Structures are given as C-alpha cells and as structure tokens.
Amino acid sequence: MSQSPTQRIAVLPGDGIGKDVTAEAVKVLSAAAEVWSLPLEMVHLDWDADRYLRTGETLPAGALDDFRTNYAAVFIGAYGDPRVPDMKHAADILLGIRFGLDLYINLRPVKLYDPRLCPLKDRTEKDIDFVVFRENTEGAYVNVGGNFKKGTADEIAVQEEIHTRKGVERIIRAAFDYAVRHGRREVLMADKSNVMRYGHDLWQRVFAAVAAEYPGIESRHMFVDALTMQMVLKPETLDVIVTNNMFGDIITDLAAAFQGGLGMAASANLHPGQTSMFEPVHGSAPKYAGTGRANPMGAVLSSALMLDTLGHAEAGRALEDAVARAVREGQTTPDLGGSLTTSQVGDLLARTVAATARS
Ligand code: NAD
Ligand code: IPM
C-alpha cells in the first residue's frame, strides 16, 4: 500500500490559555494520529504576544503563501494579551489568516453533551443541536473607516460594514449545501434589515434567491434581536443559522453558554478545498493562563472538526465521543463542575481516544 501524503498542520498556541488548551488538543490529536496511523505533521509556531513585544513582528511576510502551499490546516489556541491593548498582533494573525486565506465560512456547531451543562431550564441534548454559519471575511470586520478631528470634542468616527453580493451569496449557499449534506431541515437567516436598509437588504434579496434553489430545505428569516430571544426560549426550533460576521460573533457566545460555556465551543474557518483554520471560540482568558483551570474541550472539539475536514471522520468522531463521555462522567475542569486540571482532561481524552481505536 502506498503511504498517504503528509498533512502538515501549523499549530499556533497564541496567548494565555490558548497555550494551555492547544497543548492538550495536540496531545489528543497525537494519540489519534498514532492509533489510526494518520499522516499528520504538526509544526509549532510561536507567534504570540511575547514575540510581538520583543520583535515587533506579527504575521511574518510570506506566511499565508506558505500555509496555502505547504499546509493542510492551521490550528490556533487563542489570541489576546493585556500588554497589547489594541490587539495589533491578534488582528494581524487571527483576522489576517481568516481574511488572507479567504476562509469565508466560520462554522460554529452548538451541541449539548449533557443536560447538566445547560443553563436553560429543563433542556436536554435533543433541544440544543444547531449550527451557525457566520460570514467570516466581510461585514463589520473589514476595518474600513476613519476619524475626523480625533481627540477633540468635535470628534467623528466612521466605521463601515461591507457586504458584497458574492460574499453574501457564498456563505448562504454554504449553509444550504451543509443542510443538504447533513440532513438538516431548515436554514434560518438572521439580519437587521429593518434598519440596515442597504447592507442587510442585500442579505434578504440574496437569501430569497438562493433559498429558491433548495426546495427540499425550508428557509426562514428572523431579525437578529428576535432570534436571540428565540435562542433562549425555543432552542429546539433551531437547525442551521446563517448570518453576518458581527451577529455571528455575538450569537455564538450566547450559544456557547447553552453548551456549558465558552470552554466547550468549537469552530472551523473554512474555504472548501483550501487550507483552513480551526480554533476554539473562546479567547485567551488571561486570568486562567497557566493555572490548570482552562477547559481544553473546545480546543479538542475544534481539532475534531479539523480531522473531519482533513478526511479522518472516524478519528474526529472518536474525539467528540471522548469529550461527550468525559462530560457525562463528570471528568472535567471546574467550569463544568469537575475537579480535573487542563492537562488531566487532555490525558483522559487521549487515553479514551486510543482505547476507542483499539476496541
Ligand atoms: P475569553 O473567552 O478569553 O474569556 C471569557 C471568560 O470565559 C473567562 O474569564 C472564563 O471565565 C471563560 N472561559 C473562556 N474560555 C474558557 C476555557 N477554555 N475554560 C474555562 N473557562 C473559559 O474572553 P475575554 O475575557 O472577553 O477576552 C480575553 C482576551 O481574549 C481579550 O484579549 C480578547 O480580545 C481575546 N479574545 C480572543 C479570541 C480568539 O483568539 N479567538 C476570542 C475572544 C476573545
Ligand atoms: C471570535 C473572537 C474574535 C472575533 C476576536 C478575538 C477578533 O471574538 O473568534 O469569536 O470577533 O471574531
């Protein structure tokens, strides 16, 4: 049998608990790679706040071309350091990779693994199981705008949102394609088109046109403010949600709470067929850095999405099952009510994954 080609993964732990959770995700990934003989090669890159403060460098010149050509995926822990209040390095690296690699799909699954983790009354695994497709390359994140009379009493700040027909269409289409592939019932598009009469009206028109091409999938529109209430009151009605960059950011932190908190939320930044990036939804939580309290499950679930995307669906499922089992057994960090440390959870998940493959 011929050897499958190596899949190189750039591992960027980043700052704070990003380092802690990435170490565990790598531990679990390495266990999976060993037992399933996956052709993964992980290359660690120390592009963190320390390095930025020392050298002034953020995303090195040529890095994106290198990723495009020589890497199958990028894995990121988290960025953010109190010593860099403007988030310069985080913006250059994290948003630089999302935008630079044109990773237009930010896929954020919302899944409850144990009812005890859900702060909503009487909700079970059956009620919390939906997916958010967040547009990831435009909207309010384009950094277009400026100041006039900055620092004076007459100061004006302008911050633009950009919505392109192509950009809106491809994320909506991705949501419908996902619904078809995964046997989902409905795609719900959330905007604020009652107020944003240009940008979000474009979303409305494109959504109607694309929805018409998918007669087998129901389509529904909600204003995002109404959606947030629906999320809390009737989460069981949600299936696939598609929305713009900023609204997707906000509603996925709310959704993370349904799953047990930010420590449980996973994400994939995708451009099908190209080098993609995977990261937990949470940030660098500086107060927990190095304390052993960070929950590595969101990072591990993000690496499960990565394995699935790289064609290792069975291994990806094993990682998810290992997380689900640890949660059910109360083998967790304190944010989920357990008493294990970050690395104890990683050790346990790695052992479970290895045992699954052998059984
Ligand atoms: P955060 O996600 O870092 O933390 C918010 C709170 O959520 C924490 O105080 C903690 O109570 C909890 N939490 C988050 N992750 C956890 C985990 N793995 N285990 C247990 N508890 C966890 O958000 P923040 O405090 O608003 O931001 C801190 C820094 O991270 C800022 O610099 C921010 O800009 C940055 N940030 C980065 C990303 C990213 O890299 N993708 C995402 C969000 C925030
Ligand atoms: C996220 C984060 C980022 C975002 C920040 C850190 C730039 O909140 O990944 O959800 O707003 O996209």
Ligand code: MN
């Ligand atoms: Mn966010």
